[in-house]
Amino acid sequence: MDVDPQVDAATLRVVDLRRILQSHRVSVPSTARKATLVEAFEKHVRPALLGAAPADEHRDPGASSDAPTEPPAAADLPLTPQPPAMDIRFSDDNPFQRDSVSPPSAKKSRSPTEGAVKKATPPSARRSTRRTSPKNEPATPSPAWPTTPAGQVRRRTPQQARQLAMRSERPAPVAHTPSSAPPARALRWTVLRWLIWAAALVWFWYCWQTRQAGYCTSGTVPLHAPRRTPSDVWTAMVSPDCVPCPEHGVCAGGRLTGCTSTDYVVSEPWQARVPVVAQALPLSLRKAQCVPDTFKLVLASELADALVGYLAHWHGQVRCQRATAYPVTPSHALGAYAVPEVSVKETLFSRITESIDAPTYEAIWALALEGLQTHAPDEMLILTHGRTRWLVATHASMPVSCRLRLLVRDWAWRNRLRGALLLCGLVAVFVAYKRIQQRRRRLQQTAVYAREVFQRLQAQAAQAEREGTPRELPVLHLRDTVLEFESRPHVRQRLWAPVIRVVQQNANVRSRQAQWHGEWQHVWEWMGMVPSTPTHDTAAPSPSSDADERGARPGAGPSTPAGP
Structure with missing residues (x-):
């Protein structure tokens, strides 16, 4: 696209600016405004246009570069015909045709005189005054584009202006640049x-x-x-x-x-x-x-649990004496609780509820035994007696009562020596305690019987002083009187022996032989002081006091008054 190097970018349309930038391979965003497009034009396109344009023939070679150049006179213009100038009327109300340099407020505040001057000024002069030439560039006027004949004014309707604005807002097609990758890389x-x-x-x-x-x-x-x-x-x-x-x-x-x-x-x-x-x-x-096979493994696991449970139950029944062991069993510590393998296999096969044929059951049985021997050797033992294999569980399943009874029995058997010694010690302690208690009761009874004998002897001595009767009393008569409620002779003899020792050791009692009613007998005579007025207690003890004193005597009752 041919563009004048001295053209004012602000006077160009948005569509023309995008087309110029695309032809020079300058990429801009599709949403860029006109100010951005003008800046891109001034930065990339104009230097390229100025570098390609020929030198100005009408410029004074002797003039300084800093001095501004003046346009040539009319006599000096070439005689070639000039294209008609393009006159485009811009509307202040259209934002897409508004000058990007001057603010809208300045345009709106123009006076009618300025508008008349603008109309009187040719379009080329207006473009040259509106354009700001860059520094160090000649201020030569740029020719107008020959788009319309001279004397005609191009006017746009509001609809055309709207369509032009919509086209300017559309994204511009991106030019496809040729690939810079070398052919070797693609290869x-x-x-x-x-x-x-x-x-x-x-x-x-x-x-x-x-x-x-x-x-x-x-x-x-x-x-x-x-x-x-x-x-x-x-x-x-x-x-x-x-x-x-x-x-x-x-x-x-x-x-x-x-x-x-x-x-x-x-x-x-x-x-x-x-x-x-x-x-x-x-x-x-x-x-x-x-x-x-997972299914067979599950069945084998269940069969192994049932096998161990059956053997443990049989073990417990035999130990609790609720079942009789087999007559011929292996010689082992647990051989008495063993069961033949054939019997266990038949019993468990009869308890299976699922329909399993004999070969499958044999395979499951072999898997169960192999699993117990490999993974749980402490739960079941396989014993051999002759040509028969026996199975026995190492632990027993039994009721709580039977288990407690067996525990006590086993503990007593294990500790039988210590238990016997402990029992003998307990018996000895019990016998010693009973003898001590018996001795204490005998001493109490002896004291009671001796006091009763002393009271009777004192009463007999007091009666002898009053009435002149004999002062002594036969020992056998005293025994039978004091122990009248005890009929067993050997018990009387055992109770009366300590009384004799106590009475004869007393200094107030004299023991001698004398005639009593014509018979010689062993008598006791009271030699001590005798009360002048004997009381009821000294003369004859009351039954209540005598019963209290002889409370330890078995079967003792109230005593009778003493008398010859």
Whole structure:
């Protein structure tokens, strides 16, 4: 687009400014206003236009560069015809055609005289006065664009002005600049992409070949040759070796046909169940395995619990003497509580509620025994007696009462010596205590009986002084009188012996032999002082006092008054 280097950018339209900037490859935002576009024009476009424009032929070569240049005279103008000047009437009410230099308030405050002067002034002169030339540039007037014939004024309707404003607000198309990347870089990226695709195809081919090779036949091991040369590596990629058969698996024809035992089932890994992952991995990374059957393991665990519970219950019943042990049992500390394996197996098989055939039950039974021997050897023992295997639980299951009774019995048997010694000591202490208590009661009884004897002897001596009767009393008569309520002779003798010792040791009593009613007997005579007026107590003790004094005598009752 041809642009005059001396054109005033403020007089150009927004659309023209954007077109000029795009033609000079100057990128501006699509929302930029006219002031921004003018600034971009002055900064990037005008220096380019001034640098490409030819030197001014009408400039005085001898004039100073700082002096302003004057326009040439009319006689000096070239005779070539000049294009008609473009006269565009700008409206102050249109914001898109308003002068960006002068504020709106200044335009609105113009007087009618200034408007008349503006109309009288040609458009070219108005453009030259409105434009501010940059520094160090000649102030030559710029020719007008030949857009309209001379003498015509271009007028825009409000609708055209609105459409022009909408077009100026639209984002300007961005010019596509040619790529500055060198062709070698694009070539490298192309080669790299082809190499990646080739590697992916080779990898998928290798995975497919491993699936074609499959599993090695059971009992064989693949021979892995050393992969050193590129040809060996290529051979391994094209025809890989077979994958070893999984443990407990049966492989034939490159396929895993099943497992060696019914206790195992074939299990595919999660990589083989995802379609894309299964195709992108070799067979060695997603091979199947023979894992134990979970259903049988659960049944074996339940059967093991039932087996231990049954043996523990039988152990407790035998120990509590509620069941009779088998007549022939193994020679073991727990052999008396053992049960034959065949009997236990039949009993538990009869208790199973689910429909399980005999071979499956045999397999579950073997798994249960193996699990107990491996993981719980302290709960059950397997004993052998002859050709029969016996099973016994190490602990017993029994009621609380039976358990307490057995605990007491076992504790007593373990501590029988200490228990016997303790019992003998308790018996000795009890006997000593009883004898001490008996001795105390005997001393109390002896004191009571001796006081009663003394009272009777004093009463007999007082009666003898008053009436002249004998002063002595026979010992046997005193015994039978004091102990009249005791009929057993040996008890009387045991109670009366200490009384004799106490009475004969008293200095107021004399013991001698005398005739009593014509018979010689052992008598006691009171030699001490005798009260002149004997009271009821001294003459004859009252039954109540005598009973109180002889409270310790068994079966003692009220005594009778003393008398010959």
